[in-house]
Amino acid sequence: MRKRNDIDKIFLLLFMLMSIISSCQELKMSEKKYIWSGALVAPREYPVEIYDGALISEDYTYRFGPIYGIIQQGWSVQSKGMGSPDEPVALPDELQMTWYAIQEEKFYTGKWKLDKQQLTTIWEEGAVDVRTQKKDDFKTFIVGLAPEGRLALWADGQRQVLLAMFQAHDTTITQETAHEDFEHFFRKEYRDAAYKPQKLYGDELYATLEGQGWPKPQLYMEYNKKYAWKFAVEGIKIGPKDYFFYQCFNGERDMPLNTDSANTNLPKAIPEHVYVKWADGDKKYGVADVKFKYEILKKAFEEFEPTEKIDLLFEIDPSANVLNTYLRSSSKKIKIVGYEPALVRVDN
Known part of the structure; x- marks a missing residue:
């Protein structure tokens, strides 16, 4: 009798496991998908260069890399993504980013899980275009890179919503360990030209920074x-x-x-x-x-x-x-x- 009870328990556990797997598969198949892209911003006073990064979903990866060049459009600006998928894809559930902070002379890196439910709720909510009175979808995830390794993530469309703030940690990347797309960074002639203060900030902003100092890094959290x-x-x-x-x-x-x-x-x-x-x-x-x-x-x-x-x-x-x-x-x-x-x- 005890042996029969053990067998019944095993069958019950297997049935429950199969039900869970089936439910997960159905949920995965029914998940709504969207056309979305990624973009980058950084403060004008704290420019950065991208080493690599990605917004990752279960069926799509949107990559960031050195092709973006020096980023410093400003903290509160809109930014357009560089391309998007041809077909709708799942919203991302992970963000990875590694970058070089030029003013701080330091690399930062991090990997973060995203709140998929939060993203889905906001994407479904969208925003009403006041000129057409029609609902408009969000289109872009904007990643903002602030000093001291702080990172912001916005959803951008008719409105722009701050989704989360993250903290990266510093890291070391050398000429020997860097991937080949980043080799320009280690050339002295490149950095002497690209990082020249007047070229990096412009004469007017650089004169202000020299006179008043750089904004305190905590400002972007304030x-x-x-x-x-x-x-x-x-x-x-x-x-x-x-x-x-x-x-x-x-x-x-x-x-x-x-x-x-x-x-x-x-x-x-x-x-x-x-x-x-x-x-x-x-x-x-x-x-x-x-x-x-x-x-x-x-x-x-x-x-x-x-x-x-x-x-x-x-x-x-x-x-x-x-x-x-x-x-x-x-x-x-x-x-x-x-x-x-x-x-x-x-x-x-």
Whole structure:
């Protein structure tokens, strides 16, 4: 009897194992796939060179390498991928990256697992294109390489969303151990020419860096701090089809319609560039456009309590062509200065 019970248990375990395998296979077969590519960014002040890297899914690998050259477009910019698969593929579940930080004179490397459920949720969510009123898919994974081995990963499309931050560790790559595509790095004549400060940064930026010093490496983490702010406008009439745009210092970006559901006090990072576009007559539109300086706007946000709901207020006087901006809560109103405002008319 005991032998028969043991056999029954074995059959039961085998049945359960086969069921699990079958369920996994069905899930794998039913997983939705997408067309996506990868791109790279780095701060202008902290340029990098790519040794190698990859975004890896179960059926596709998007590779990064020395062909990208020196990366330094800026931290909060959009970046286009270099090609994409011909057919939809699974979203990546692993990121690998090895790079050389030019200003720090150091190699960094790392390998990280990605949150597949998070990626799938965001990819399915997409974003509404305010001009067409249609849902638009995300298209690109942007990898950002910051000083001290920090790495950011964004999803980019109609909006740009910060998915995660990672920490790499330093490593050593020598001329003897490097792969052949990176051999140029070890040629003195290449580095003397490519790393010449005026060529690397440009005369104006280099003069600023020489005078004020390089931004503190922690800045690219500080950019991620968020506040409960939304847009508000006074002086003009904003309709339900009018919209706002914001791009934050941490790279996140969106373009919400002027509706309660889209323009809310959700926590967002400090904005670098914002504008509002509104109907101003028959096929005529107005645009109020502002670019902020980080330290000035950060100081203003810090005047409010961490949980306080804040309006980023545009006060617009079209007749006098005047635009002023404020941070406003139920307790105080602070005028923002030290920015580049623009108030213009456009035809579409």
